[in-house]
Structure formats: C-alpha cells, structure tokens
Amino acid sequence: MAERTRTPRTRATGASATPPPEPAPRSAAVGRGTASPSTWALGEGQALPWEYAPAPESREIVKLQARYGLFIGGREVPAQGGGWFTSVDPATEEPIAEVARGGPEDVERAVAAARRAFRKTWGPMPGRERSKYLFRIARIIQERARELAVLETLDNGKPIRETRDVDLPLVAAHFWYYAGWADKLAWAAPGRDPRPHGVAAQVIPWNFPLLMLAWKVAPALAAGNTVVLKPASFTPLSAMLFADICRQAELPDGVVNIVTGPGETGMALVSHPDVDKVAFTGSTEVGRKIARAVAGTEKALTLELGGKAANIVFADAALDQAVEGIVNGIFFNQGEVCCAGSRLLVQESVADEVVARLRERLATLRVGDPLDKNTDVGAINNRPQLARIEELVAAGVAEGAEMWQPACVLPERGWFVRPTLFTNVQQSHRIAREEIFGPVLSVLTFRTPDEAIEKANNTTYGLSAGVWTEKGSRILAMSRRLRAGVVWANTFNRFDPASPFGGMKESGYGREGGLHGLLAYLDLAGGV
Amino acid sequence: MPRTPKERPAPVRIAVRKTYKLYVGGAFPRSESGRSYVIRDAAGVELANAALGSRKDLRDAVRAARAALPGWDRRSAMNRGQILYRIAEMLEGRRAQFVEEVAAAEGIGPDAARTAVDRAIDRWVWTAGWADKIAQVYGTVNPVASSHFDFTIPEPVGVVGVVAPEGSSLLGLVSRLAPVIVGGNTCVVLASEGRPLPAVTLTEVLATSDLPGGVVNLLTGRRAELVPWLAAHLDVDALDLWGVPAGMRTAAETEAAENLKRIARPPRGVDPERFDWLDDARAERPEWIAQHLEMKTVWHPVGM
Known part of the structure; x- marks a missing residue:
C-alpha cells in the first residue's frame, strides 16, 4: 500500500466545462487611489499560465500497520465485537488501514482502565512528575512531526503545507504549554483548592484530528485526569500513532485510552456513568444530543461546536x-x-x-x-x-x-x-x-x-x-x-495553546487553551 | 342606657396590608392570569396571597430582561458595583421589616432571622466589590508565540434564569442573584415557591436602588408550572438551577440543551436545601460570578 504513487491524474474542467459568469466590472477604485491589479494578476476566470512541477512529500516515512486495535490500559486490543472499519484517503478514495470498531463493551473496559489509572497511578502522582511525562510527549511529537504530518494529510486530505506548518507545531506546543501547568495547579485557581475531575470522556472531530486530540488530552492530563478519547471515525489513524507515542513516553497504563468507532460509541462513552467530565468538539446538532445525555448528571461538560463567523x-x-x-x-x-x-x-x-x-x-x-x-x-x-x-x-x-x-x-x-x-x-x-x-x-x-x-x-x-x-x-x-x-x-484563524478558544450562544460553552482551558479540567468546588 | 363617650373602647386600627405582586421591567404587575395562591407561615397560618405567575408572565419577564441587557452591560463596572452597594444600603434601612418577614416565612426565631438578614446585606456588599475586580481575576493577557497582542476578558452571558433556593427565602436568593447581575447579566428569578414574601419585598429594595428596571425580574408561583417554560425559553442564555427540585432537574437540563443554555448547578455532592448560606467560605466564591460570564479572546497583530 505504501508503494502506491500519486500520478497527477487531472481533468480540465472549470473554465471550459462551466464558464464562469461575466466578471463584475472593476470599480473605479472607490476612495483608494489607483488600486490596479499587480502585474502578475490574472484576468478573472483564467487558469494559471504556467505549470507548477509536482513537489510531492514522500509518504515513505509513515509505516502503517494493516490494522489498528483499540488502545486500552496501555495495550492494543481488538474490539470485543470483533468488527473493523476502513479509513480512506480522501484524495484517492483508496483504503489506508483498518481500525477496530469499538462498541459499548469496549467503552466499559476503557473507562474502567482510566478509573484504575486515576486511582492508582496518575491521580496520586505529584504534579512535578506528571509534568515531565507531558514534556516527554511534546518532545516525541516534535521528533516525529514529519511522520505525523504525512499521516495526518493522508487520513484527512488537508495540504501537507498546513499539517507541517500549522497542525504539528501547534500539537507539540499544546503539550508543551500544559506540561508546565501540571505542577502549578494551585496557582491556576488561588484559594480554591483545584482538583481533577477524574475520568474525562473526550470526543473529537475529523477536521484537525491530532490538534483536537492535543487540545483535549494535554489539559486533561496536566490537571490530573485520566482520559478515554474517541477519535472521529473518518480520521482515526493519527490517534493510533499518538498511542505509540504514549508507549514511547512510558506513560503509565490506562492514563490515555483510545476507542475508535462510530458516533454511537461516542454517545456510549459520554453517557457512561463512571465518567466525570465530558468534552466534545463537533457539530451543534451532536452537541445538543450530548448536552441531553449529560442532563441531570453531575458531569462537567464543555462543548466546542459549529460556527458561521x-x-x-x-x-x-x-x-x-x-x-x-x-x-x-x-x-x-x-x-x-x-x-x-x-x-x-x-x-x-x-x-x-x-x-x-x-x-x-x-x-x-x-x-x-x-x-x-x-x-x-x-x-x-x-x-x-x-x-x-x-x-x-x-x-x-x-x-x-x-x-x-x-x-x-x-x-x-x-x-x-x-x-x-x-x-x-x-x-x-x-x-x-x-x-x-x-x-x-x-x-x-x-x-x-x-x-x-x-x-x-x-x-x-x-x-x-x-x-x-x-x-x-x-x-x-x-x-x-x-x-x-x-x-x-486584522488577522484571522490564529491559534495558540496560551490563547483561550471557544464559543458563545449555540457554538457551545467552555474554553480550550490557556488558563481557562485548564480550569475546564479542574473541579474548583471541592471545598463547597 | 346610653353610653358615655368615656366608656367607648378605643377604636382598633386596621392595618394596611401589602399586596404581594410580581416585579417585571421595573413595575409591579399582578399576574396577567389573575391568579394568586395562599402563602402560609411554618405553623400553617395564612400570611398573604402571592401572585401565581403564568407562562405569559414569564415571557414578559424574559422580554424585559432582554431589553435591559444592553444598558446594564454598558454600565461601567464601578457603576454596577455602586448600585449593588446601594442595594445593601436600602436593605440595611429596612432591616427590621426583613427580619420579621424572614422569621415568619421560614419559621425561625428573631435571632436567626436577624443573622440571615445581616448576612444577606453583607453578601450584597461582598458581591458589589467584585464588579470591577472580576475581569482582573478572570481576564488574561495571553503570551502567544506569534507576533500578536492577545487578551481574554469576561463578558456577560446575557439573560439568566435563576431558580432561587426554596428554603433560604432571602439569603439563599441574594447569594445566587447578586453574582448574576454583578457581571452585567440581566435575569428572571423564580422566587421560593413556599416562602416568596421576603423575595417580593426585596424587589421593592431593588426598585429604589438605582438598579435599572428589567435587570432583575421576579416571579412568584409554582415551580412545576414555570420551570419547564423557563428552561425551554429560547431567549434565555443560561440557567441557575440551585432551586430546582432534584426530580425536575433532568427535564429542565434536557429542555435547556435546545439552545445550549449554560447550566449552573450545585457542585457534586451538595444538597442545595441543606447548604449553609452563612458559611462565607462556601457561599462566597468568585466562580459563582464567573460561571455567568463568557470569556472573549481578542487578537491583534503587533507591528510597525
């Protein structure tokens, strides 16, 4: 599969097939002097007059398994239902790898593993030591950034220029930023004795698979929670590589658990009674369903949903x-x-x-x-x-x-x-x-x-x-x-681990990033 | 035998009773439904009739709260703080009346009632002081890696529905209400169902404290009738559910999910009806102000 090459199969469409509408007459540079187009500019609707030579990034750096199991209690295990599903390269529509189809029984196992780790290892561990694990993870992500970027592009379809220059640096930076918080929690909420919630259930979307993983996992672990993560079913692969990074970092078993599967598996996860904190990024429609699933419980909830900016x-x-x-x-x-x-x-x-x-x-x-x-x-x-x-x-x-x-x-x-x-x-x-x-x-x-x-x-x-x-x-x-x-x-689409991000109204509630993103993973009412 | 004037008993003065009404948009209407219900003291003696608020009253109250929001939000933080402090001043001036009403409503002795009223006054003062400090405690300047100035500041979430605690008729109400309005929100409050009279009297204090009409709107009535409409109302942005009976909470939160209302509920393991509102360490917490605030992050490039 790794030998498959990308031939530039192209078809001429656009201008010839569907002629664009007449360009609007250029305004006479209203109030802006002579705003003439620069010399290289094209007439509207014209194709570039030159060809770029192909500049493909090699995919050799990514060595994929044929199949990926679930990551539960530090081990890769098949789904108990025995099912698998295929992740597809959106640029070629060809399969990349198979991934275990986790179900409610796997969620049960994963939550139990997370609870065990919260009680036995991660919960009691001093923040100073948790911090070092997160720094380790940040470093390994930097070391394996090229591999992760290529895999992310294969699985998601986004340009390698963006995975390489935006996604991966931000992923590493998120772990780096929150690593430093792990032993300073008392300063995040002075006078309020902040404590972790316990087990965090996290469901993430397919548009920034690894970055959304980082936004969820890094603050959760820094605050002392353990995690069960469900990646999007369209883009599960970089999360499986992250499982390998946890192994390389020798993160204690069960601190991070990853259950791949369809949307129902995510609902089973957020509805699980032994989950203390739920975080979801995705559509407003699913966010509403999750808010209803959490209604009446004592789970803390943050939602990062749709927008129309x-x-x-x-x-x-x-x-x-x-x-x-x-x-x-x-x-x-x-x-x-x-x-x-x-x-x-x-x-x-x-x-x-x-x-x-x-x-x-x-x-x-x-x-x-x-x-x-x-x-x-x-x-x-x-x-x-x-x-x-x-x-x-x-x-x-x-x-x-x-x-x-x-x-x-x-x-x-x-x-x-x-x-x-x-x-x-x-x-x-x-x-x-x-x-x-x-x-x-x-x-x-x-x-x-x-x-x-x-x-x-x-x-x-x-x-x-x-x-x-x-x-x-x-x-x-x-x-x-x-x-x-x-x-x-005077800018747009800027992101930084130190900068809180999140919505008002039906774009959800809670913030991710920065101090506010950390507070979402802390229980501040412990003394009440 | 004709009586001499000397023998006639002195005429008994008939007290002027108060009609307990709603407080909506700065005015004191009766329920549009024309309904009322009997309020009794702890011993079962009739105290007064209270307005039995309806769905329509609730909608009017939400409209008044929405209309008052931009003006209240635009006030300077210091000005909001001064108005909250003014509420404390007005309450202090009517302390004796509140002691009497709280004692009657809750069936407690005058000493306990006095303690509760004093603490309610002090809670307004405590909260007033937060008005121009909450942004400094919860706001941040964010050291981003790129060349941008990046800061995060709190803003009001909007219109908050507050279901006041059922048992603590004044202190519980004040403890949940003051944190909502200090941050610039406006609200619709459902008073304690069985002990609403001190809450209604509190609205008279609010009305004379320079608090703009519509910032606080207070309804009396039945939880079972009003909470579902409040939870489902699409122009309500957040809910404080401390006073919602345990049996109604799931339904209310399910309704609230329709427009993703922010939910403030008692922390894990806290029974709001056993909560000690006199315990300052537990009852005075900045996150109870912050939970009704939205954090806004603004970016701007740095450059010549």
Whole structure:
C-alpha cells in the first residue's frame, strides 16, 4: 500500500466545462487611489499560465500497520465485537488501514482502565512528575512531526503545507504549554483548592484530528485526569500513532485510552456513568444530543461546536492584508473549520474592489494532491461532507446568489471542491445561515458599523469573528459588541495553546487553551 | 342606657396590608392570569396571597430582561458595583421589616432571622466589590508565540434564569442573584415557591436602588408550572438551577440543551436545601460570578 504513487491524474474542467459568469466590472477604485491589479494578476476566470512541477512529500516515512486495535490500559486490543472499519484517503478514495470498531463493551473496559489509572497511578502522582511525562510527549511529537504530518494529510486530505506548518507545531506546543501547568495547579485557581475531575470522556472531530486530540488530552492530563478519547471515525489513524507515542513516553497504563468507532460509541462513552467530565468538539446538532445525555448528571461538560463567523471589512482596512486574511479565513483547511470566516461583510463602498481582488487571489489557489507541497486547498475529508457542500452550493444558486469559481483543474479522483465565492447573498439564504464546512464564501455588504454588528450577530452561532480596519478605537468597540468567543482583528484563524478558544450562544460553552482551558479540567468546588 | 363617650373602647386600627405582586421591567404587575395562591407561615397560618405567575408572565419577564441587557452591560463596572452597594444600603434601612418577614416565612426565631438578614446585606456588599475586580481575576493577557497582542476578558452571558433556593427565602436568593447581575447579566428569578414574601419585598429594595428596571425580574408561583417554560425559553442564555427540585432537574437540563443554555448547578455532592448560606467560605466564591460570564479572546497583530 505504501508503494502506491500519486500520478497527477487531472481533468480540465472549470473554465471550459462551466464558464464562469461575466466578471463584475472593476470599480473605479472607490476612495483608494489607483488600486490596479499587480502585474502578475490574472484576468478573472483564467487558469494559471504556467505549470507548477509536482513537489510531492514522500509518504515513505509513515509505516502503517494493516490494522489498528483499540488502545486500552496501555495495550492494543481488538474490539470485543470483533468488527473493523476502513479509513480512506480522501484524495484517492483508496483504503489506508483498518481500525477496530469499538462498541459499548469496549467503552466499559476503557473507562474502567482510566478509573484504575486515576486511582492508582496518575491521580496520586505529584504534579512535578506528571509534568515531565507531558514534556516527554511534546518532545516525541516534535521528533516525529514529519511522520505525523504525512499521516495526518493522508487520513484527512488537508495540504501537507498546513499539517507541517500549522497542525504539528501547534500539537507539540499544546503539550508543551500544559506540561508546565501540571505542577502549578494551585496557582491556576488561588484559594480554591483545584482538583481533577477524574475520568474525562473526550470526543473529537475529523477536521484537525491530532490538534483536537492535543487540545483535549494535554489539559486533561496536566490537571490530573485520566482520559478515554474517541477519535472521529473518518480520521482515526493519527490517534493510533499518538498511542505509540504514549508507549514511547512510558506513560503509565490506562492514563490515555483510545476507542475508535462510530458516533454511537461516542454517545456510549459520554453517557457512561463512571465518567466525570465530558468534552466534545463537533457539530451543534451532536452537541445538543450530548448536552441531553449529560442532563441531570453531575458531569462537567464543555462543548466546542459549529460556527458561521462574520469577517467584517471596513473601507479603511488595509485591503491587501484583508484579502489575504479573508482567503486564509475561509480556505484554510478547505473551509472545514468551525471558526471559518464564512460570511464576508464588506463595507459597501469597497465591496466591488474587494470582490475583484478576491477573484484574482482565488485564481492563484492550487487545489489538488494534499501531499504536494505547493497545494493550497486539499481534499474534502469525506463523501457525506462533500455531498453537504455540494447541496449548499446548489441551494445558494437556487436561492438567487451569484456564484463564481476559479477555473482550476481538479484531480480526477478524490473528493475536491473548487474555491467558491457567492455575491448578492441575502441574510435569509441558507449559505448565509448554515454552517457549510467547506471552501465556500458568502459575501454580504453593510454601510454603518451598527449594521455590521447587527448582521454579524444575526446567527444562532457565536464562535469567532473578524474585523478589518485601521482604526484602533473601532476595533475595540466592534470586538466588544460582537457576540463571539474569539475576535480576530486584522488577522484571522490564529491559534495558540496560551490563547483561550471557544464559543458563545449555540457554538457551545467552555474554553480550550490557556488558563481557562485548564480550569475546564479542574473541579474548583471541592471545598463547597 | 346610653353610653358615655368615656366608656367607648378605643377604636382598633386596621392595618394596611401589602399586596404581594410580581416585579417585571421595573413595575409591579399582578399576574396577567389573575391568579394568586395562599402563602402560609411554618405553623400553617395564612400570611398573604402571592401572585401565581403564568407562562405569559414569564415571557414578559424574559422580554424585559432582554431589553435591559444592553444598558446594564454598558454600565461601567464601578457603576454596577455602586448600585449593588446601594442595594445593601436600602436593605440595611429596612432591616427590621426583613427580619420579621424572614422569621415568619421560614419559621425561625428573631435571632436567626436577624443573622440571615445581616448576612444577606453583607453578601450584597461582598458581591458589589467584585464588579470591577472580576475581569482582573478572570481576564488574561495571553503570551502567544506569534507576533500578536492577545487578551481574554469576561463578558456577560446575557439573560439568566435563576431558580432561587426554596428554603433560604432571602439569603439563599441574594447569594445566587447578586453574582448574576454583578457581571452585567440581566435575569428572571423564580422566587421560593413556599416562602416568596421576603423575595417580593426585596424587589421593592431593588426598585429604589438605582438598579435599572428589567435587570432583575421576579416571579412568584409554582415551580412545576414555570420551570419547564423557563428552561425551554429560547431567549434565555443560561440557567441557575440551585432551586430546582432534584426530580425536575433532568427535564429542565434536557429542555435547556435546545439552545445550549449554560447550566449552573450545585457542585457534586451538595444538597442545595441543606447548604449553609452563612458559611462565607462556601457561599462566597468568585466562580459563582464567573460561571455567568463568557470569556472573549481578542487578537491583534503587533507591528510597525
């Protein structure tokens, strides 16, 4: 399987197959001097006039087993039901490896192993020693970063440039950051005698498989909890490699347990009566189900759910930077990001210019083989998600928004979507209300700051928002009034282990990252 | 034989009784349902009628709380602190009345009632002082690796539904209510069902303390009737369930999941009806303010 090579099977589509709509007439540079396109810029809808040579990252560094069992009590074990499922490379639709199909009986074993470790080893261990295990893990992740990045790209479909430069450095940094907290918990909540909850049940999504693992596991272990983690069924493989890292770090048995399987296995895990803390990242719909499953119990719960972020561009913004930020905001990770800037709100006087510049920029995005180091937009992770994106794009067209796509060439196989730009979008359109979780940007306009706030907050979500303006006082005023847990001003999609991240409203509750992310794994009411 | 005026007994003065009403949007309406229920003291003697709040009253109260939110949130932290302190001042001035009402409501002696009322006043003072400090204790500047200034500050979660403790008619209520409003939230409170009169009298204190109308809205009535509507209301952002009977908690939290309301409930192993509200170490905790706050993180590049 490892010998399979990626041949650049491509088909010419786009410009020839579906001619893009007429480009909007370029505005006469409203209020911005001569905003002429730079010399290398393309006409809208034109393919790049030159070819990039393939620059594939080698996958030789990843040595995969044919099959991966569950990781329970420090050992790899088959599921008790005996089932297996296949993880597929979204860029080729070919199988990568088989993974055990864990069920409720496996959850039972894993929770028991975690409870045992909490009582016998991890719970009583001084924070100073726990800390060193976490530093060890951070170091091993750094040492094996290339291998993990390639595997993540294979299993998820995201570009190697992103796994290498974003995901893996952040994964290591999260363990590093929380490692230092393990022996300083008393200073995290002075006067309140913080204690671990006990056994943490953690269910994570497929868009950042290893990064979400790090966001969950690192603070949980630092606080002294033990963990049962259920990775997403579409992307279980990097978690299995993490199990190997735990083994290399000689982490005591049962401190981290990993149960792969379908969504029902995750529900069995969060519903288990011997679980003390539940953390979930994923869709709002599943988040609601988990909140109901936890209702009436004494479990602590944090949820990081969907979003429909507004990215607000004022006329005085540095437009070149704003355009880069808009592109990063929605096309990073194929738009499969809960905090993606999927609603662009542009001040009316610069709307035409921003849209024109966006088209030029989008035409330079390279969509294709995720393992190619030049690729900007990789594969959509799974077929149901591809269908969802296509459904919402079709709904956008049907509801009267104007669609534009660059004339890029998509690979023949695999699940790919062209970067998509919708203009003339109304707030009532599905593409302005529903989380698409794909490389689809809806453009709306506004005139006054109040109108921008009104439109930005006109959603049941509240995860993130962006503001682009050169006026400092406006940034602070907008930041205050946006109902979102994270506000990026003159930047977008920034993450750091020291920075708390999480949503308001139906984007969930609780924070991950920073001091607040640590507090979510501590019981502060021990003295009550 | 005609009586002389000298022999006529002195006329007995008839007391002016108070009508215990709801407190919504700064006004004191009766229930729109026209209903009331009899409140008795611990010995079963009738004390008064209280308004039997309805679903419609609850919706009106949520609307008033939502309308009051932007104004209260915009107040400076110091100003909110001064208003909470003013509540303590007003309560102190009516101390004797509250001692009498709490004693009657809870069936305790005057000394115990005095202790509870004094502590309720002190709890307002304790909470008032947090107004301009909570952001410094819970806010952070985050040392991110990239070239950005990154900070996290608390903001109010919005409209909070507070189900007040059933037993401790004044001190329990104050201990759960004050942390909600000090952070800039507005709220809808369901008073103790069996002992609501001190809570209603407290709204008279609130109304005369510069607290803007609608920041606190208080209903009296039946838990079983009102809690499900409060838990299900989609314009309520968070719930404080300390006063919800154990048998109703699962249903309330299940309803609350529909719009992912934040849930504040007693810590593991704590029975809210046996909780000692006089124990400051347990009753005065900053996380009971922080649990009704959202943390907002803001990033900005650093550069020339």
